[in-house]
Amino acid sequence: MRVTRRVLSAAVAAGLLVSVAAACGDDEKKDDGAAGGGALKGVKVEVAAKWTGPEEKNFREVLKAFEKKTGATVQYASTGENTDAYLGPRLEAKNPPDVAILPQPGLMQQYAGKGQLKPLAADVVSEVDKNFSPYWKELGSAKGQTYGVLIKAAYKSILWYRPQVFADAGVQPPATWPDLVKAAGTLQDSGTTPFVLAAGAQDSWTLTDWFENVYLSQAGPENYDKLAKHEIKWTDPTVAKALTTLAEIWGKPDFISGGLAQATKTKFDGSVTEVFGQQKAAMVYGGDFAAANIATTKSKVGTDAKVFPFPKAGDTAPAMLGGDVAVALKDGKGPMELMKFLASPEAGKVWAGLGGYLSPNKNVAPSAYSDPVAKELIAQLHKAGDAARYDLSDLAPAAFGGTPGKGMWEALRGFVQKPSDVKGTQARLEAEAAKAYK
Known part of the structure; x- marks a missing residue:
């Protein structure tokens, strides 16, 4: 039930987000296949997502753009952070939403294995083939059938920072982990708390991202793949090394706004606004999508808020990617037309213009993006080449990699509270993984 090919080749990596990296002369392709002219007037479509x-x-x-184009009426339902906990009972009751946005391909594989997803219609698959690289199509497929459309990509190997605070302290964006620890100390000495850490129970996915970046950099892509498939146990020395490295920051309460006790209550949205709105710290972890949160403050992305690559903790410069996959849970013209629209350049263009978004759709022109950080992220991705990897926790079974209060989320949250307990954390991670991977 796992995605079989997790390695992004250099060629694939170059094409993953070519929507931003493509030559500026490329014109966005016109989508002429979706229902138009009010063809879905009177049709209601329910969409569920965690956002x-x-x-x-x-x-x-x-x-709204889909409604305007087709005449359909769309109802949005929030799943909360635990998508499976929301969808599972509705699927069992035979009353699922028409379309759901899943935060993990692993969850899509789980539902596909139970026969709970509807294969994409031929015209929707054609739209996917036209607009997405084979790797992204594969992530939305199971057992030879295409079920999902990867509608939103996330570049997860960056840290956001306040450049003026760095300049005032005489700090340059660090390139290595030791440099990051040193910069944090300098910022602390200058009177600025280095980090806000989002370790709240519902948002401790950020902790898995910290771990995965460090692990990928130290242990390398091959060991990363093995750990993702549970071919390496979480009691392995490579895991111990990554946790020990994280403790160099997580184990210093003065480095974290409010200390460790406050960190375990902090939500992701709040962590970003604490840095760029309330200016409580110098930097925060968050993928490119954090730009949408920054936009709610007076800080401006590209000037008041910038990014630097997640520092190397080993020989590999980490480049980690995530993505959200749309799936159809009911048959009918409404769900399939929405899936087709989400696979189109038209949908990607609307989203890209709003900021805080990257599209896996290769036919969304670079000119569509309002986020000035996008080109930086593409450059980092290309530099990573075939060392780039999909988010490990999102490839794992949802019970281990994507559930608040369980698995990686809660084990790493416990580690934040007791960063000296490396062996205990490893044992907990392995026990949880052993159950989830059965």
Whole structure:
């Protein structure tokens, strides 16, 4: 039930987000296949996704564009952070939403294995083939059938920072982990808390991203793949090394706004606005999508808020990617037309213009993006080549990699509270993984 090919080749990596990296002369292709002229007037489509705040607001604009194009009426339902906990009971009751946005391909594989997803219609698959690289299509497929459309990509190997604070402290964006620890100390000495850490129970996915970046950099791509498939146990020395490295920051309460106790209550949205709105710290972890949160503050992305690559903790410069996959849970013209629209350049263009978004759709022109950080992220991705990897926790079974209060999320949250307990954390991670991978 796992995605079999996890390695992004250099060629694939170059094409993953070619929507931003493509030559500026490429024109966005016109989508002429979706239902138009009010063809879906009177049809209601329910869409469920975990997004709240700015991400939900922006997605609703995409849904409005679909309504305007087709005449359909779309109802949005929030799943909360635990998508499976919301969808599972509805699937069992035979009353699922028409379309759901899943945060993990592993969850898509799980539902496909149970026969709970509807294969994409031929015209939708054609739209996917036209607009996406084979790797992204594969992530949305299971057992030879295409079920999903990867509608939103995330570049997860960056840290956001306040450049003026760095300049005032005489700090340059660090390239290595030791440099990051040193910069944090300098910022602390200058009177600025280095980090806000989002380790709240519902948002401790950020902790898995910290771990995965460090692990990929130290242990290398091959060991990363093995750990993702549970071919390496979480009690392995490579895991211990990554946790020990993280403790160099997580184990210093003065480095974290409010200390460790406050970190375990901090949500992701709040972590970003604490840095760029309330200016409580110098930097925060978050993928490119954090730009949408920054947009709610007075800080401006590209000037008041910038990014630097996640520092190397080993020989490999980490380049980690995530993505959200749309799937159809009901048959009918409404769900399939929405899936087709989400696979089109038209939908990607609307979303890209709102910021905080990267599209896997190769036919969304670079000119569509309002986010000035996008070109930086593409450069980092290309530099990573075939060392780039998909988010490990998102490839794992949802019970281990994508559930608040369980698996990686809660084990790493416990580690934040007791960063000296490397062996205990490893044992907990392995026990949880052993159950989930059965």
